[in-house]
Every structure is written in structure tokens, then in C-alpha cells.
Amino acid sequence: MEDRHAYEKVRVNGAPAEATLSTGTGGGGGPELRWRCAGGVTAERSLSLEADVLGVEANGKEVVVRAFVADAAAASCAAVGKRRREIRRRKDYVFEMAAGEGAAAAWGDTLRGCLDSFGRPKRLFVFVNPFGGKKRANKIYAAEIKPLFEAAGVQITTQETKHRGHAREVASSLDLGRYDGIVCVSGDGVLVEVVNGILQRTDWKEAVKMPIGIVPAGTGNGMAKSLLHAAGETYSVSDAVFAIIRGHKQSLDVCAIVQGQERIFSVLSMTWGLVADIDIESEKYRL
């Protein structure tokens, strides 16, 4: 993207400020929003569009930036010498443009253009296993997962799994052209079913390219833990969802999965990613 800097006088959540929207990567970092409140009492604030922003909306003179940002006050330092745990929270920043609606529409378009250039998934098919783990997946989905996808403007189609083998059945016949990825709100069991369902398909060679994400809502959640750890992310539901929204992708060795859940754990240390691109090397692993 062409490197551009747009400067505006604004109010950020009501406080007068001067803000700059930088696009492109000319400065070393990615696109970002920076602002300093009038009087300069508070430090300059910034949001990285790639790492902090879920979505944007222009409304009249306002641009609402839906962010998921580290909350310094809530960061916990469990013990001296341990890595500081960053806790992210949803926060909206409302930029009211002094120059009016035209400026807001222009910023809205530029911000959306930046977000679109990241190749994030826009349409996801989401399995929720209500019986995984402590049987709280439906609650977790409604309270923590759906709101984040909605803030990011992701279109979601949800399927609650109704019985053992259901996710496999659905994945074996799903119209994959309608989605950019499949997400499992579950433990490892449903993920294994989805992979097996995909491998059952006649178009499996194409179908294995479908990214699959996992949000921990099972008992062990070994896959979600390992993937988040490998990506340097905190192990939490919201961090897993955010990684999926951002379209983090890494290759996953599907051969390990189809041979049974026990084998997953021995291979995890080599499989990174939150939305995984499945990579299958040999037809012999097809079921």
C-alpha cells in the first residue's frame, strides 16, 4: 500500500487531540493511528491496525475504531522472573473529526482499505461443542467469541454439534466455497473430526487448503495451548479468537491428526499456528 499520512484535529472519546493516520510500511511498522491529546499532558497513544484493531465504522462525523488492546493496568506479574502476562480487552475509540463528515468518511475508507489488505478471514463456519470440557462452550461462545467476531465484521455461520461424529459429517459435505475458514469452539476431539471429515471428501486435495482454527472449550485443549504458546500468545479464549480474526496461519501436519488423538500431542511441538493451513503429503493418510 502507498505510504500516506493524514493529519486531523479530532476528539478522541471526547478529548480534543491531534491525530495522524499512517498507511503503508515506509516507517518500518505497519499502518497505524497516533494521537496526542491537547495540552500534551498524556503520552502519545497509538494503535497498530494489524495488531490492535478489529474493525472500523464511519458514522457521520465519527470514526469508531474497534480495538482489542493490552490493558496495562490489568497486566499481571505472577512472580518475579516470570514473563509478564499481557491481558487484552475490547475498547472502542471514537474519533470525532473537526473537519466533519467528509474527513470521517475518508478516514473510514482508508482504515478499511488497510484492514482489507491484511487478508483476514471474512466468513467463518463455526462449530460449537456444547458438551466439551465443562459444558460451557455455548456460554463462552455467546459472551466472549461472538462479540469479537462481530466487532471485526466477520460473518459467522454457527453449527452446534448434536452428537459424536456430527462435525465430521458436516465437514465432509460443507460448501467450502462459502467460507474463508472453519473454527472449532471445542477441545481436540471436534478438531480431529473436522479434519477427518475433510479428508473423506472427493475434493479433499482442494479442501485441505481450508484454514482451520481452534478456540479452547474442551477438557485438555492440547492443540489450542500448543498453538498459542508457539505463536507467543497468551492461552485464552479471546487471544485464540483474535489470532483467528487476524488470520494467523501456519502449516499443520495433518498426518499426525488422522492417525488418532494420542499422536497429536507428540507432534504438537512442530505444528504452529492458530488458523492452520493443513498440509498433506501423502494419500496414504486418507481415511
Ligand SMILES: Nc1ncnc2c1ncn2[C@@H]1O[C@H](COP(=O)(O)OP(=O)(O)OP(=O)(O)O)[C@@H](O)[C@H]1O
Ligand atoms: N452433542 C454432542 N453430544 C455428545 N458428544 C459430542 C457432541 N458434540 C460433540 N461430541 C463429541 O465430544 C467429543 C469431545 O469433544 P471435545 O474435544 O470438544 O471436548 P473434550 O474431549 O472435553 O476436550 P479435549 O479433547 O481437549 O480433551 C468429540 O470427539 C465429539 O465427537
